[in-house]
Amino acid sequence: MASSKLIAGLFLALALLVATTPQPTRATRADPTPSPAPSSSPSEPPATPYCISWFMVMTLCMDFLTDAAVAAPSSGCCKGLQWVVDAAPMCLCYAKSGEIDNLMPANTDFSRVADLPSTCEVTLPVEALSECETEPVPPLMPPSPPAA
Secondary structure, eight states: OHHHHHHHHHHHHHHHHHHHOOOOOGGGTTSSSOOOOOOSSOSSOOOOSOHHHHHHHGGGGHHHHHOTTOOSOOHHHHHHHHHHHHHOGGGGHHHHHTTTGGGSOTTOOHHHHHHHHHHTTOOOOHHHHHTTTTSOOOOSSOOOOOOO
């Protein structure tokens, strides 16, 4: 049950990010908060201190999670999940805590969300997830710019 809530939270973050974050142009890629443009397979994990960019890598999973006609997640989806688990496991704490639950699209199939790690053959980082309350967690999003 905890893993399904965790994965559901991940995809809630994806939905919010897709809806609210403009895609960077080549000129702004040096910005510390790049949002990778979805492709059929991500070429490299994001270089950013913000967890939301890691979740953006997983936008490739949205077809599988929202469309019953899509039989399996893409290799890019599974690669994105593996990258988050390997390189930014503490970012999964946002999903575990429920802080990103309200970001999922309404048509998300939560049974597919729960099955995604096993479908992709990705093992969730139980040790990192057990440290969510005791270790520092990277910021989810960059700070908002000051109001003018």
